[in-house]
Amino acid sequence: MAKKNNRIYIIDVTNRDGVQTSRLGLAKLQKTIINILLNEMGVYQSEFGFPVTHHETHYLNANLKLAKMGILKPIILSGWIRAIVSDVKQALELTEVEHLNISASTSKQMIRGKYRGKRSGDDVIKDMTNALDYARTHGIKTIGVNAEDASRTELEYLIKFASAAKDHGADRFRYCDTLGYDDPFTIYNRIKAIAQKVKIPIELHCHNDLGLVVANSIAGAKAAIDAGVDAYINTSVNGMGERAGNADLVSVILAIQKSSGFEDRYMLDERVTLSKSWQIATYASYAFGVDIPINQPGVGANAFAHESGIHADGALKDRHNYELYDYQELGLGEPEVIDTGRKITAGEYSGIKGFRNVYEKLEIRFHDDEEATKILELVRYANVHTQKPLVKKELLFIARYPDIVKEIMTFTPLE
């Protein structure tokens, strides 16, 4: 039986796994808006990028400034690096990052196939603990340790790896089902064994290659809590991630809050709210340029649609007949105003008149021409940067935090 005080927290990886995916990407301004929306949803942590990748540096530091300013708060921003000292060093040199997930490959297949005989299993553990020690002694506040390909790793070695991480001060152990190989029963048993033995909070990082991603994520979380430790589920908005993707954020929240075996038994972090679901799902869909499937849980166009006679009649009499939850809970149902007449958009070649018109509609007034000209210039650059008409959330963000936006969009390739 679950203990009352253990919780399931969300660590979203849209800005890491989502953007590293083939044919998918986000502009740094879009990544920033995703962080803001995740914070508004009460998500515990955003894995917001790659501290050793140079084109991320300005974006990462600007978002860390937003955290200091209280705008990205209380969400924790964490970077993803490899579990080696040189990556930790570089992350500290390039960014102000205070939270890290450090990653090592743990399966025999990957140790053999990736390191080609240069590193043994024990070497991998040594590299990881060295990186952990270095991060700890250089001011990193929280550290998660990732076992890549954990689902194909021998349990005994995984326990040894997680124990070493705990002994060296890791805050969490991330179990990566990198290939989506687990099923809900195998992951439950494996996580329970690790959590009971090592007593370390566990992150579930699952993939959807067999269509089991949400089921595996919550089965793993249940095992962690049954063993008396906190669970952290890695999600991404609309399930964007490598290959068949990661666990969809909204689906995971729904599964924990609404399923028959979880509701009132396995508690999700109380700060999480579904009310921004529609907003974040539609924004990510727009930013990635990937439509939301019609049958996606909660936010798909058919999630609350009824047509067949018996269903429509039943739903109209009492929505509980055919709906498990209310669309209003997910922030749906607000009428959207669509201009069908003349449209003035703000873009890379906009002039000051059209630009003022756009902002007046958003009820933003500028103090003087100088300020208006400055924001216009940033809006032009932002449009070059995203290559899409800017949406309200982006336009407001640019007007409110022009200096941060400037930093986010600054790129200086190395010589």
Ligand SMILES: [Zn+2]
């Ligand atoms: Zn992944």
